[in-house]
Amino acid sequence: MASPLKTKQILEGARQEFLSQGFAGATVDRIAANAGVSKATIYSHFQGKEGLFKAIVEQLAQQRFQVFEVPKEQSADPRKFLRNLSLHFLEEKSEDQEFRAFQRMLIGESERFPYISKTFIEAFIQPALQWLTTYLSENPLVVVKDPEAVARVFFGALVHFALVQELLNGKELLPLERDRLVDSLIDLIIPPGTEA
Amino acid sequence: MASPLKTKQILEGARQEFLSQGFAGATVDRIAANAGVSKATIYSHFQGKEGLFKAIVEQLAQQRFQVFEVPKEQSADPRKFLRNLSLHFLEEKSEDQEFRAFQRMLIGESERFPYISKTFIEAFIQPALQWLTTYLSENPLVVVKDPEAVARVFFGALVHFALVQELLNGKELLPLERDRLVDSLIDLIIPPGTEA
DNA sequence: GTCTATATGTCGATAGAC
DNA sequence: GTCTATCGACATATAGAC
Structure with a gap:
């Protein structure tokens, strides 16, 4: 019911669209076009627009913005x-x-x-x-x-x-x-x- | 070409809608309903959705959020x-x-x-x-x-x-x-x- | 000036072929 | 599983009656 490759493509396309347009401004059509898949494929992998949005948010928060990096070597001063x-x-x-x-x-x-x-x-x-x-x-x-x-x-x-x-x-x-x-x-x- | 009363009603309705829904999420239908006027009236007073949006922003910035109030009487301390x-x-x-x-x-x-x-x-x-x-x-x-x-x-x-x-x-x-x-x-x- | 009614397009979501 | 084709709902914007 889910192809890992297509899922990745969809998430990639959705990230660009949601980040640049916001939720209301984003369209599933453009997400499908960005991802190189059809709309139907999106709806078979995710539960609609909001489900996709939620997936994007969690992906970004957990994979990209989780780490607050602190250098290992702390200067004495x-x-x-x-x-x-x-x-x-x-x-x-x-x-x-x-x-x-x-x-x-x-x-x-x-x-x-x-x-x-x-x-x-x-x-x-x-x-x-x-x-x-x-x-x-x-x-x-x-x-x-x-x-x-x-x-x-x-x-x-x-x-x-x-x-x-x-x-x-x-x-x-x-x-x-x-x-x-x-x-x-x-x-x-x-x-x-x-x-x- | 413009009735001051209707203009005020439209701005009032638009403010609520844009502030709660954002630009993309806002609809002219709801703005018209909130304002108690028809859509056609909105389009005769403003240049479309974006023109109305701009008017709202300027109104809010200039009328409501311009003043940074400082008490006249400044404590000595x-x-x-x-x-x-x-x-x-x-x-x-x-x-x-x-x-x-x-x-x-x-x-x-x-x-x-x-x-x-x-x-x-x-x-x-x-x-x-x-x-x-x-x-x-x-x-x-x-x-x-x-x-x-x-x-x-x-x-x-x-x-x-x-x-x-x-x-x-x-x-x-x-x-x-x-x-x-x-x-x-x-x-x-x-x-x-x-x-x- | 303001309305009702409508033109025209795009939206999210899905059915059915393959 | 993924596509094409399409649905009904609703979007912005306008024409024409009053």
């Missing part, structure tokens, strides 16, 4: 370490066109399909905040009163910057170098001159 | 002042259902309709950052090295918190009191014990 981490994060997520499209779809459809935001939070936001909270708690060179809240400030400042600059085309209207944001952010979390 | 301002901002924007819907639509449609994000940045984000930057620069009790970047951190942390908690239903999966976020944020920007 927390300031340098967090600075590199932040710049790497901003650069990577800003350049990742598919990630940007996923964020757009995520927020745009989160009212109609709450499981999207749930999936994304559990796969991406939750682990990132968890790791940051632990790092801010356990590193002896870092002193913060409420690591969980500070982790939110840190992560929020980075994500919001990427969101405004890249998703909302803020680069042109509100130009600001990544380095300036990150440097100020690090200075706030770990004031300079706190080296061991 | 910057920590207290920014704390009240932040909590007021979070409370107001979190409760404002129409603002949440607008953010969703804004981000969801920003690729297909770039003027939406441009309008929102100019009406809302730009003034807020401007005011914050000025405040952080000119208040003698506040010392920050790069006010423009710190304003981004401040605003970004608040907006991202509201976005995750309210738009993405993070309240349930990642519970965190507003006070804890705001208190930590203020402590980072203006360390306690910096009173005059």
Whole structure:
């Protein structure tokens, strides 16, 4: 009842269509054309448009956006370490066109399909905040009163910057170098001159 | 060629429909029904669905979301002042259902309709950052090295918190009191014990 | 100016041939 | 299993009566 090759083709075509058009704007006709299969084949592999949409969301959340990568080798200096981490994060997520499209779809459809935001939070936001909270708690060179809240400030400042600059085309209207944001952010979390 | 009353009714109906359904999901039939007019009337007042959409966006950006309110009476203590301002901002924007819907639509449609994000940045984000930057620069009790970047951190942390908690239903999966976020944020920007 | 009625196209989904 | 061909519903947009 299911051919693995065709299934893969359908998912590939559906990902492009849903990410670029949203759920309501996407059409099964275009998905079929992108995938190189007929519409009937799609309906034999998935339970309609919404079932396909759900499959795409889970695939993206679990396969592409699950990992919040932290370098194995942590620099001894927390300031340098967090600075590199932040710049790497901003650069990577800003350049990742598919990630940007996923964020757009995520927020745009989160009212109609709450499981999207749930999936994304559990796969991406939750682990990132968890790791940051632990790092801010356990590193002896870092002193913060409420690591969980500070982790939110840190992560929020980075994500919001990427969101405004890249998703909302803020680069042109509100130009600001990544380095300036990150440097100020690090200075706030770990004031300079706190080296061991 | 245009009746002011009908125009108002159409805009009212269109706002509800576009905010709840997005551009692709909205139908002119429902807008006409909501407005209590016929479809033909809509097409005589506006240039099709997209023209109506554009009118809605401009109306919302200019009439509802333009003002970033700052209390006239600024407390002498910057920590207290920014704390009240932040909590007021979070409370107001979190409760404002129409603002949440607008953010969703804004981000969801920003690729297909770039003027939406441009309008929102100019009406809302730009003034807020401007005011914050000025405040952080000119208040003698506040010392920050790069006010423009710190304003981004401040605003970004608040907006991202509201976005995750309210738009993405993070309240349930990642519970965190507003006070804890705001208190930590203020402590980072203006360390306690910096009173005059 | 605003309506009813309709033109014209595309949507999601399926039946039936192979 | 996968296709072609097609269904009914509904989309945007307009013509013509009043």
